[in-house]
Amino acid sequence: MDFNQATDDNLFDHARIIGKPHTRIDGILKVTGQAPYAYERHDVVANQLVGYPLCATIANGRVTYMDASAARAAPGVVDVVTTLDIEPLERADSNVARLFGGDTIQHYHQAIAVVVAETLEQARGAASLIEVRYEETPGVFDLESAWERLQNTGEPEAEVGDVEATFQGAVVTLDEVYRTASQSHAMMEPHASIVDWSDGGQMTVWTSNQMIEWTRKALATTLSIDPDTSRLESPFVGGGFGGKLWLRADTVLAALGSRAVGRPVKLALPRQLMFNNTTHRSATIQRLRIAADAEGHITAFDHSAVSHTLPGGSGEDPVNQTRHFYAGEHRRVAHQPIDMGLPESADMRAPGEASGLAALEIAMDEMAEKLGMDPVEFRILNDTQVDPEDSSKPFSERHFVECLRQGAEKFGWAERSQTPGKKRQGQWLIGYGVAGAYRGAPTLKSGARVRLRSGRLVVETDMTDIGTGSYTIIAQTAAETMGLEIDAVEVRLGNSAYPTSSGSGGQFGAASSTAGVYAACVALQSEIAKRLEIDAPRFENGRVLADNTVLALADVAAGEELVAEDSINFGDFKDKMQIATFAAHFVEVAVHAHTGETRIRRMLSVCDAGRILNPTTARSQVLGGMTMGAGAALMEGMSPDLERGFFVNHDLAGYEVAVHADIPEQEVIFLDTTDAASSPLKAKGVGELGICGVAAAVANAMYNATGVRVREYPMTLDRMLDQLPAT
Structure with a gap:
C-alpha cells in the first residue's frame, strides 16, 4: 500500500477500538513471569551451554599475549575463544567499533574472549584464569579539554540569515554554556542472546533486540555469512531505550562460542559490562546564544555543541531541534563530534x-x-x-x-x-x-502478514515490543480494520521469519507498524471481496457486509485459512512539510x-x-x-x-x-x-x-x-x- 497523500476521514475517525484505553494483552505474561525473555528461553533448544565474556582492562592499545590454557582445563569448561584466535571480524555499518577479533583495543571493556562451560559459575570462574598482557598507548578521554582546544565547532549544519549582525544590533542577548553528562540506558534486562550455530550452517538467534532485520543483516556482515542462513527471534525485550537497536557483543560471542563447541550457547552481559562494553549517550558541551527585540521576539539563534565518539561515530547531536522549534529569522547550528577513546556512544532515548x-x-x-x-x-x-x-x-x-x-x-x-x-x-x-x-x-516502511481462519485473525510481523505496547496497539489496529473484537486477534512479533517491519526506535515504531498492519488487513479485505465476488464490503461485528451479503468472517473460507501480506510505503509528499x-x-x-x-x-x-x-x-x-x-x-x-x-x-x-x-x-x-x-x-x-x-x-x-x-x-x-x- 502506498501512502501518497494526507488521508481523509476514515474508519479510524469513528473507531470502536483504536484510541480507546486497553490493558496490555501481554501484561499477564509479564507480571506472572511467563513472558520468555532472551536469556530465560530455556526450552527453545536443548543442550545449552553458558558463555561468559572476558573484556579488556585498557582503553587503547593492543593485546600482546593471551594464555587460556588454565581456563580450558578448569572444571566444566568446554572451550575458550580468544580475540587472538581469529582475524578481526567485519564491522557492520551500524557498529562504530569492531566487536571481536584481532589484537587492537579501541575502548575499555572491549570483548577479548568468551569462555563456554556447563554452568555460569564455571564459565565466570574460568574467565578469571585467562592471562592477558597488553601494550597500552595514550588516549584522549577529556571532553572538556578537547572542547577548550577547539577554535570552533566545525561547519554549521544549517545557517540562515546574518547571525552576527543580528546579535550586534539586538536589544537583549544571551550567551551561556551548558553541559550534559554521559548517560547509560540502564535497562532492566541486560543484552542477552542464545545462539544455536551448532552445525556451522543455519544459525538461530534468540536475543533481546529492537530491530530484527537490521540486526540480522549486521550479524551476517560481521560473521561474513549469508543473511538467509540466520533467523532471529526477539518476542519480548526487557527495555532498550536505543541501546538494543544494534548488534552487540552478546550475540557475536554466543555465536562464536556455539560454532566452536557445536552446541547452543547462551550469554548475558554482566551488569558491570553494560556501561563500558555496550553503547551510551555521549556527554555534550553546548554554547547557546539567543537574541531578541524589546517585545520578546527572537531574532537570532546560535547553538553550537561538541560530543565525544569513537573514530567513525557521530556522537550526540544536540542542536537539531533548535533548527525547527522556535521562530527566529537568523539562525546557525553546528555540532562537532570529537574522536575520543571512551566506549562507543550511540542512540539513547530521543538522541x-x-x-x-x-x-x-x-x-x-x-x-x-x-x-x-x-x-x-x-x-x-x-x-x-x-x-x-x-x-x-x-x-x-x-x-x-x-x-x-x-x-x-x-x-x-x-x-x-x-x-x-x-x-x-x-x-x-x-x-x-x-x-x-x-x-x-518519522515513519518507515513496515510490513505484516495476516491469517484468517474460523473467524480468528493472526498478525505476523517482525516488529518488536520493547515495553511500549506494540502487541496491544497492533491487535487494536487489526481488530478495528477487520471489524473484530480484540480478543479475536493474536499478534506474533519479533521473528525474522515474519515480514519486515519498521522495528522499534526513533519514535517511528507505533505509527509505522500499525500502518503496515492496516495495509495487510486491507489486502485481506480485497482477497475476501474477490472470493465472495462483492464490491466495497464493510467489516463490522465479525461480519462481511455488502449490498446483498451478510456473512460471518468465520464462514468466509469454510475452514480454509486465508493469508494476505502487504507493506506501507510512505510517499515523498511528506518532504514538503515538517x-x-x-x-x-x-x-x-x-x-x-x-x-x-x-x-x-x-x-x-x-x-x-x-x-x-x-x-x-x-x-x-x-x-x-x-x-x-x-x-x-x-x-x-x-x-x-x-x-x-x-x-x-x-x-x-x-x-x-x-x-x-x-x-x-x-x-x-x-x-x-x-x-x-x-x-x-x-x-x-x-x-x-x-x-x-x-x-x-x-x-x-x-x-x-x-x-x-x-x-x-x-x-x-x-x-x-x-x-x-x-x-
Whole structure:
C-alpha cells in the first residue's frame, strides 16, 4: 500500500477500538513471569551451554599475549575463544567499533574472549584464569579539554540569515554554556542472546533486540555469512531505550562460542559490562546564544555543541531541534563530534533532543527573565507554524501553544512566584518550572502478514515490543480494520521469519507498524471481496457486509485459512512539510534551604502527538520518559576516569536512576489531535517526546525555588550548595 497523500476521514475517525484505553494483552505474561525473555528461553533448544565474556582492562592499545590454557582445563569448561584466535571480524555499518577479533583495543571493556562451560559459575570462574598482557598507548578521554582546544565547532549544519549582525544590533542577548553528562540506558534486562550455530550452517538467534532485520543483516556482515542462513527471534525485550537497536557483543560471542563447541550457547552481559562494553549517550558541551527585540521576539539563534565518539561515530547531536522549534529569522547550528577513546556512544532515548532541549529550554527561561516576561508567554510569543529554516514548509500539525496554555492552567502556573527564592514552606524552598518539548515524527516502511481462519485473525510481523505496547496497539489496529473484537486477534512479533517491519526506535515504531498492519488487513479485505465476488464490503461485528451479503468472517473460507501480506510505503509528499510532536512539561520542586537536597513534588506533561492509539500504553510511555528526564536532571551521569579511559560508576549502585519514590505525582494530558499527513491512522509516536525537555523543566523549577542557576547536569546539591540564599 502506498501512502501518497494526507488521508481523509476514515474508519479510524469513528473507531470502536483504536484510541480507546486497553490493558496490555501481554501484561499477564509479564507480571506472572511467563513472558520468555532472551536469556530465560530455556526450552527453545536443548543442550545449552553458558558463555561468559572476558573484556579488556585498557582503553587503547593492543593485546600482546593471551594464555587460556588454565581456563580450558578448569572444571566444566568446554572451550575458550580468544580475540587472538581469529582475524578481526567485519564491522557492520551500524557498529562504530569492531566487536571481536584481532589484537587492537579501541575502548575499555572491549570483548577479548568468551569462555563456554556447563554452568555460569564455571564459565565466570574460568574467565578469571585467562592471562592477558597488553601494550597500552595514550588516549584522549577529556571532553572538556578537547572542547577548550577547539577554535570552533566545525561547519554549521544549517545557517540562515546574518547571525552576527543580528546579535550586534539586538536589544537583549544571551550567551551561556551548558553541559550534559554521559548517560547509560540502564535497562532492566541486560543484552542477552542464545545462539544455536551448532552445525556451522543455519544459525538461530534468540536475543533481546529492537530491530530484527537490521540486526540480522549486521550479524551476517560481521560473521561474513549469508543473511538467509540466520533467523532471529526477539518476542519480548526487557527495555532498550536505543541501546538494543544494534548488534552487540552478546550475540557475536554466543555465536562464536556455539560454532566452536557445536552446541547452543547462551550469554548475558554482566551488569558491570553494560556501561563500558555496550553503547551510551555521549556527554555534550553546548554554547547557546539567543537574541531578541524589546517585545520578546527572537531574532537570532546560535547553538553550537561538541560530543565525544569513537573514530567513525557521530556522537550526540544536540542542536537539531533548535533548527525547527522556535521562530527566529537568523539562525546557525553546528555540532562537532570529537574522536575520543571512551566506549562507543550511540542512540539513547530521543538522541540529540534529550540533551539539546536540556540546554535550549534553560536558555529560553533565561531569555524570558532578561526580557521581564513570563516563561510560558515568551514561548507562546515565539511559536511558529512554519519551519523557521524554510518558511515554505509548514508544520503538518502543531499545537504547542495549546500544550502550554492547557498545562499552565491545569498546573496552577499563576501561583508561581515571580521572584526566585521567595516561596517557602518550612525548611523547603518551592519552585515551578516549565519547558517545551519537540521531537520529529518519522515513519518507515513496515510490513505484516495476516491469517484468517474460523473467524480468528493472526498478525505476523517482525516488529518488536520493547515495553511500549506494540502487541496491544497492533491487535487494536487489526481488530478495528477487520471489524473484530480484540480478543479475536493474536499478534506474533519479533521473528525474522515474519515480514519486515519498521522495528522499534526513533519514535517511528507505533505509527509505522500499525500502518503496515492496516495495509495487510486491507489486502485481506480485497482477497475476501474477490472470493465472495462483492464490491466495497464493510467489516463490522465479525461480519462481511455488502449490498446483498451478510456473512460471518468465520464462514468466509469454510475452514480454509486465508493469508494476505502487504507493506506501507510512505510517499515523498511528506518532504514538503515538517511533521513533529510537541509537549509542555511543568514541574514543582522543593529544595531544602540548608542542604540543597531537591525533591520533585509533581510533574505534568501535555502532549501533542497526533491520534493516541491507546491512552493507557501511551501514558505509560510518557511517564517513563518523564522519569528518565528527572533522572537526567538530578542524578544520572557516568563519570569517566580521565587517565584510564573508562566509566568508573559502571553499576546500578554508582549510577543512580530515578525510582517511584523520587516522583510522588505525575500526570499526562494528550491533546485530542490527529495528523492526516503522518499515517493512515493519523498517529505519531510519543515514546521519546516524554523525555524531551523534562530535565530543563526541573532545572528551571530549581532556579525558581532558589535563585541559583545551574547549567551543568546532573544538578547535584554540590553544584548549588554554596549559592543558596541566606537563611
